[in-house]
Amino acid sequence: MAGIRRCMLFSFLLFYVTECNSRLKKYNARPAVLATSGSPWPLPRNMTTTQVQYQVDADNFKFMLNTGTPSCDIIVKAFARYKVIAFGPRSETLKFRPNFRRRPNKENTVNQLTVRYVQPCDQYLSLESDESYTLVVTGNTASLTANEVWGALRGLETFSQLILPQGSGMYVINNTVIHDAPRFKHRGVLLDGSRHFLSVLKLKENLEAMAQNKFNVFHWHIVDDQAFPYDSIKFPNMSKLGAYDSNHIYSQADIKDVIEFARLRGIRVVPEFDSPGHTQSWGSSISNLLTKCYKNGSLDGSYGPVNPAEESSYNFLKSFFGEVADVFPDHYIHLGGDEVDFSCWESNPEIMKFMQSMGFGKDYAKLEEFYMQKLLNIISGYRKGYLIWQEVIDNGAKVAADTVVEVWKGGYIDELAKVTSLGYKTLLSSCWYLDYISYGSDWRNYYGCDPQNFNGTSAQKALVIGGETCLWGEYVDDTNVISRLWPRASAIAERLWSDESVNSVSAAEGRMEEHRCRMVRRGFDAQPMNGPGFCPVEFP
Numbered sequence: 001m002a003g004i005r006r007c008m009l010f011s012f013l014l015f016y017v018t019e020c021n022s023r024l025k026k027y028n029a030r031p032a033v034l035a036t037s038g039s040p041w042p043l044p045r046n047m048t049t050t051q052v053q054y055q056v057d058a059d060n061f062k063f064m065l066n067t068g069t070p071s072c073d074i075i076v077k078a079f080a081r082y083k084v085i086a087f088g089p090r091s092e093t094l095k096f097r098p099n100f101r102r103r104p105n106k107e108n109t110v111n112q113l114t115v116r117y118v119q120p121c122d123q124y125l126s127l128e129s130d131e132s133y134t135l136v137v138t139g140n141t142a143s144l145t146a147n148e149v150w151g152a153l154r155g156l157e158t159f160s161q162l163i164l165p166q167g168s169g170m171y172v173i174n175n176t177v178i179h180d181a182p183r184f185k186h187r188g189v190l191l192d193g194s195r196h197f198l199s200v201l202k203l204k205e206n207l208e209a210m211a212q213n214k215f216n217v218f219h220w221h222i223v224d225d226q227a228f229p230y231d232s233i234k235f236p237n238m239s240k241l242g243a244y245d246s247n248h249i250y251s252q253a254d255i256k257d258v259i260e261f262a263r264l265r266g267i268r269v270v271p272e273f274d275s276p277g278h279t280q281s282w283g284s285s286i287s288n289l290l291t292k293c294y295k296n297g298s299l300d301g302s303y304g305p306v307n308p309a310e311e312s313s314y315n316f317l318k319s320f321f322g323e324v325a326d327v328f329p330d331h332y333i334h335l336g337g338d339e340v341d342f343s344c345w346e347s348n349p350e351i352m353k354f355m356q357s358m359g360f361g362k363d364y365a366k367l368e369e370f371y372m373q374k375l376l377n378i379i380s381g382y383r384k385g386y387l388i389w390q391e392v393i394d395n396g397a398k399v400a401a402d403t404v405v406e407v408w409k410g411g412y413i414d415e416l417a418k419v420t421s422l423g424y425k426t427l428l429s430s431c432w433y434l435d436y437i438s439y440g441s442d443w444r445n446y447y448g449c450d451p452q453n454f455n456g457t458s459a460q461k462a463l464v465i466g467g468e469t470c471l472w473g474e475y476v477d478d479t480n481v482i483s484r485l486w487p488r489a490s491a492i493a494e495r496l497w498s499d500e501s502v503n504s505v506s507a508a509e510g511r512m513e514e515h516r517c518r519m520v521r522r523g524f525d526a527q528p529m530n531g532p533g534f535c536p537v538e539f540p
């Protein structure tokens with residue numbers, strides 16, 4: 001109805017005639033799911049909107065820092081970014097904008113967002129950061145308040161989602177009051193730079209999409225068996241011999257670039273250097289690091305996991321992880337520890353001898369624990385925390401108190417109960433492996449998986465600090481990473497941000513439809529999620 005009214009109002013202008021005719025025509029096709037209009041994703045904790053609607057003056061709109069609020073590059077750059085995110089790139093806007101525009105009625109116009117927060121800016125987001133904020137849009141004043149700059153970033157995203165393009169350079173926003181804070185502190189996306197290289201450009205595009213979905217951790221699974229694209233300062237041969245080729249390497253400058261891009265958006269970069277398994281690509285440059293495998297009593301030319309019986313292995317790890325601890329500013333490093341294949345260790349007489357001398361018998365899980373313990377001690381020596389895959393705990397390693405255990409296997413409901421009963425901070429990713437694809441609207445399954453849905457005390461539940469969605473790279477590269485991840489990952493974004501009670505798929509699907517089209521409008525190749533439908537073309 002609103003569209004038709006506007007058309008009649010403007011029909012004296014030649015410019016509108018074509019558009020109005022098409023708007024007045026009655027089409028019979030209907031999408032499978034009707035999109036909402038002006039609903040943010042993920043849903044804020046407490047949001048009240050009224051039917052009162054204000055115009056937003058895109059041309060003169062200002063983001064203002066309240067006097068007394070400590071400025072920093074994070075907020076200054078966010079203001080510039082959100083002007084474009086909310087109102088579209090300026091050149092595009094001009095292309096479609098008619099010469100005659102209705103002058104905004106000053107009474108009824110929002111032309112400024114005043115932002116205030118209390119604490120001086122941190123340089124980097126951390127697990128302890130406060131992302132809460134309050135957003136109030138009433139009359140011609142809109143204000144955003146937070147404790148920390150990180151809350152201001154989250155509030156800017158929500159504000160930008162409330163602004164609705166009406167076509168012809170017009171925007172509106174409803175009277176709104178929001179009190180918001182995330183349910184979980186760790187809301188991650190894992191991308192795999194080893195199975196297929198992902199360019200810095202695509203990583204940044206993904207980080208931008210993450211920020212717009214309020215994800216706050218980029219788990220960078222940067223190396224694995226297949227390739228070692230990390231360009232080490234101390235061990236340059238690791239990428240020279242371990243990458244696919246010289247064009248598929250992350251230089252130190254690339255890594256700084258990614259970390260800085262993420263920092264400005266309140267996203268932590270947690271690198272993963274997985275060992276002792278998943279290290280085939282390390283072996284081509286670091287001699288004697290990997291276990292030599294035997295068959296029928298003689299060397300067969302293949303290699304297994306890192307050799308845990310050699311002191312030289314630990315000397316290398318100490319040196320290498322010292323570099324990693326310097327290069328990546330986040331407190332946490334992901335150390336992997338998953339899927340260790342024992343068969344090569346079992347075949348090797350040197351390892352057998354070592355097992356005997358240590359009194360491990362034939363229990364190779366003990367050997368793995370021995371290795372992880374030494375590695376964990378090295379990392380603690382650098383005053384870093386670590387994340388590990390669940391096997392490290394399953395094998396009984398003693399880990400530091402601030403360790404984060406990532407539950408990724410089947411049977412995760414029992415595993416969550418077990419890991420939290422041991423007192424460790426825990427992340428869930430088992431139900432969010434987006435590299436598994438299937439026909440249909442699979443976001444509904446991801447949406448239904450809750451990381452606190454296990455039998456445990458409230459103290460155990462409180463140890464669940466969030467989760468991660470994993471997009472492993474066997475069948476993913478620059479060509480499809482965005483469309484495969486988005487907006488499927490958005491389902492998980494809402495599960496990790498919004499209140500536990502926000503769990504109805506039927507209540508979410510219309511907002512998901514709107515969110516997907518909003519991502520498309522903002523330039524992401526986000527795939528359709530709800531069956532047949534369309535995104536309306538909204539002229540900026």
Ligand SMILES: *[C@@H]1O[C@H](CO)[C@@H](O)[C@H](O)[C@H]1NC(C)=O
Pocket residue numbers: 046047048177179
């Ligand atoms: C939501 O916010 C309103 C004030 O805007 C407050 O009265 C209400 O108690 C809040 N509800 C919850 C569940 O926090």
Ligand SMILES: *[C@@H]1O[C@H](CO)[C@@H](O)[C@H](O)[C@H]1NC(C)=O
Pocket residue numbers: 037038039049050051052053174
């Ligand atoms: C915003 O206001 C419009 C116009 O009054 C109304 O139709 C719409 O339902 C409101 N939207 C929300 C989310 O309250």
Ligand SMILES: *[C@@H]1O[C@H](CO)[C@@H](O)[C@H](O)[C@H]1NC(C)=O
Pocket residue numbers: 237
């Ligand atoms: C790096 O690899 C090259 C070629 O295999 C070799 O000649 C050189 O000694 C290696 N450098 C180091 C530091 O291992």
Ligand SMILES: *[C@@H]1O[C@H](CO)[C@@H](O)[C@H](O)[C@H]1NC(C)=O
Pocket residue numbers: 295296
């Ligand atoms: C191992 O040796 C036995 C007997 O010497 C032989 O039958 C078998 O084929 C060998 N296996 C492999 C994998 O080489």
Ligand SMILES: *[C@@H]1O[C@H](CO)[C@@H](O)[C@H](O)[C@H]1NC(C)=O
Pocket residue numbers: 413453454455
């Ligand atoms: C929790 O325990 C109850 C009683 O043993 C059981 O019925 C229920 O299925 C369990 N829930 C989960 C999520 O494991």
